[in-house]
Amino acid sequence: MISPLVVTKCTPPPPRSHGLVRKQLLEYLLPGLERKLTLISAPAGFGKSTAAAELVRFSGRQGAWLSLERADNDPARWGAYLVEAFRQSGLPVGDQVQALLRFDAPFSLEPLMAALINVAAASSRPMLLVLDDYHHIETSDIHEAVAFLLNRMPPNFHLVIATRTRPPLPLARLKASRDITEVTAADLRFTPEEATVFLGDVMALELPPDGVTALVTKTEGWVAGLQLAALSLEGTADWKSGISRFDGRNPDLLDYLLEEVFHKQPIPVRTFLLHTAILARLNGPLCDAVTGLSGSHRMLQALEAANLFLFPLDSERTWYRYHALFGEFLAARLTQLRTGSSACPRQRSGNDHM
Secondary structure (H helix, E strand, O other): OOOOOOHHHHOOOOOOOOOOOOHHHHHHHHHHHHOOEEEEEOOOOOOHHHHHHHHHHHHOOEEEEEEOOHHHHOHHHHHHHHHHHHHHOOOOOOHHHHHOOOOOOOOOHHHHHHHHHHHHHHOOOOEEEEEEOHHHOOOHHHHHHHHHHHHHOOOOEEEEEEEOOOOOOOHHHHHHOOOEEEEOHHHHOOOHHHHHHHHHHHOOOOOOHHHHHHHHHHHOOOHHHHHHHHHHOOOOOOHHHHHHHOOOOOHHHHHHHHHHOHHHOOHHHHHHHHHOOOOOOEOHHHHHHHHOOOOHHHHHHHHHHOOOOEEEOOOOOOOEEEOHHHHHHHHHHHHHHHHOOOOEOOEOOOOOOO
16 A cells, blocks of 8 residues: 655646746747657756746646656556646546556556546547656656557647656657657756846846856856856855856855765766766776776766766767866865865765775
């Protein structure tokens, strides 16, 4: 028997009060609703959930929302939350569907998915389902259930997946049939115009145009980076020196990347990241030489798929680079570990490995 459902997991985040509408991003996303899947895949802090919520808001479609966490790897729990998401969207989830959630017999997701597909197909309105934070899902039965949905969804249905990692779904087949719209970090980066509104209206930070441009360049349009940089500039009269001082050693940035990214990686990944922090450009042989191990090219491919702030420099994906602030963070972390200093001014961790 599963625990009581937390219904707020099935509620999209409310619209931002500042009124920033990313028109260029929406112009890219909205036509994709005629396809089966929108995949929003990017590192932490790039605004994936916000983009998905804005798509729901401006699509005019009946929207179902499910925010996922590690506990949702239980198929029965995942299925129960999916039914609740459908119910909260206004779809008539009847007794037939509810009966499939009685767990006095071995539970299977496929009959439940078939029943929900039938409910969606019977609706006269176009709808979409958002699976937010899908990177938490590791259970193959759930991945298979989502693939089942993609294979059999009715024409009035659209699926949106927001995730830090590329999911193990039939993405290549969907791409070949032009049934997927992919959104990456490159699409989610803030432009100087968007950053001007964000910094002024949200962060109450007034910068001249060249200051905004400098900050967007420094953060590479990374939304969380812009927010943390703005916090570091509060009360600073000399914005030029303040921006130049904002780097991977900033305490708030260290906290964020340690908690949201670095400490969530397995030890071999952490070790690789720290050993390669000294490199401005990375490829397999160079990383093999630095780490003293083999298989670095496969590791780089895995880091790219996991959206660990690693970006390809060529179409063949031979050479890569870290996001500038992430690379500075790794270098600062490496120095701290070598000198035995604290992880950052507010916390210490003994879980890093070299």
